[in-house]
Amino acid sequence: MKLQIVPIQIDTVAPGKPSPFDLFDQGGYLLLEKGQAVTAQVFDLAHKRKLYSVSYEWSELTGPKRLVGFKDSQLGESPLRHIRYDSNLIRIDYLKQALPILVSSLQELEKCHGFPGFSWLDNHDRHTYIHSLNVALLATIIGIYMGYGIKELAYLASGAVLHDWGKLLVPREILNKPSALSPEEFQLIKSHPVRGELVLRDEGWPDEVLRVIREHHERWGGQGYPNGLRESEIHPNAQIVAVADVFDALTEDRPYKVGLAPYHALEMILNGSGSSYAPEVVRALRSCVLLYPEHSTVTLSSGETGVVIALDPVLPTRPVVRIMADRQGRPVRGEKIMDLRENRTLAVSAITFDSNRRSHPGFTSGI
Ligand SMILES: [Fe+2]
Structure with missing residues (x-):
């Protein structure tokens, strides 16, 4: 390097x-x-x-920065060009497997009888449309990690991309209202899982897809909606989409909020494992998302601070760090590289700046 x-x-x-x-x-x-x-x-x-x-040089450890395996010309008009996750956040080996599955799932959906096309959702509410694509990628990656087969993944990806279809029936002014919602407006938004399922059930979609639409707001401990299902009562695909949905919602920027750093969002989801989210799904997300994106500033257990310059997808918790300051905070002269893959006595003790966010003044959180 x-x-x-x-x-x-x-x-x-x-x-x-x-x-x-x-x-x-x-x-x-x-x-x-x-x-x-x-x-x-x-x-x-x-x-x-x-x-x-x-x-x-972005060595062979990290690979290309954008959607792996697709040139811009190949993406063309594909909805995938809107996905905001890349190899800076998601393990490249999973991205490589997930994207072709997602491409063919979207193509199959477009061909389905009774499917009005993604342009409907895009025209109604662009935010929901792009969010749905992001969630579909994350859900597919989690499914791959959990050992889903190709057919199961196709159903999972389809359910994920359609999970908020019921929002087509909620006025966009309410969906994007920057101020507080009235109780009636809140109830209307909360009806989207049931409404989406009813609309698509009439079109004969399989249960694996319909249950994601209906159950993606159910929660592991029974505190979700619309039916207060718990644990294994929730369809496994809906358990996965629930986690992907929350991760994307926490990290996205909206007109009324700045998204959380992916690291911080992951930490919140880890805290909800076993109470709000299926533990197996949370473990999968934890394994597929890179904890220390390139350019993140991290503090090591030695007290030194440095910048993550490379990540090995096989050892995502052991980044290569360029040390910038010693334990007293004094700048380090010259080049000092700490490869945590080799130096197993050291660990990252805190991330002090996450490169996926523009600014996090003072944000420090222990691992
Ligand atoms: Fe939803």
Whole structure:
């Protein structure tokens, strides 16, 4: 792996213009992502030669950054181009398996008698449409981890992509209302699992799909809706979609909220394992999502702080870290790489900056 830490040349950045690099301060903290507008404070650091870029080859450990196995030209008009998860967050080996399954499931759905097409959902509420695609990818990946066969995965993907179909029957003004909902509006939204199932039941969809639509808001401990089902009473596919649905909802940005860091969302779901969510499904999600995305700043059990520069999909909890500060917080001069795959006496004790979020001032959470 080639790695270089270099001070930024003052003429490569300009205030208000998009940065051509990810920019770090001398402590190794990511200040600005590539493409974000350079602020006056950041520009001042560049002026003082206290601003750095980290360049390294994305080695064979991490692979391409976007949807694996599909060139942009192949994605064309496919709904998959909207999916926001990539190999920065999801283990690449699972992405590679899940995407072809999802592509063929979507194609089969489009051909089904009585299916009006995704454009209906897209035109009614773009947010629900894109959310449904994200959930379908996550659910398929969880299904792969849990050992589902191809036919079971096709049903799971179909149920996941249709899980919120009942929202077609809820006015979009209510779906996207930024202020508090009235009790009547809340009840209307809560009716979408039952309404969606009724609409599609008339079209003869299989039970594996219909039960996901009806049961994806049921909860493991019986506190969900519409029927208060618990544990194994909930269809296994609905148990999976419930977790994928919550993870996507927690991490997405909405007009009225900034999404949680994926790490933080995962932590919340882990806390709900066995009470809100099926433990086996939570374990699967935990294994498929990368805990330490590239560019995350982590603190090691040694007290040193560094930036994650590579991840091995086979050992997702053992990142390769470029140490930026020692245990006293003093910047480390020169290159110091800590490969946690080899150094098993060290562990990540906290993540202090998650690269999947633009900013998390002060966010620290122990593993
Ligand atoms: Fe829903």
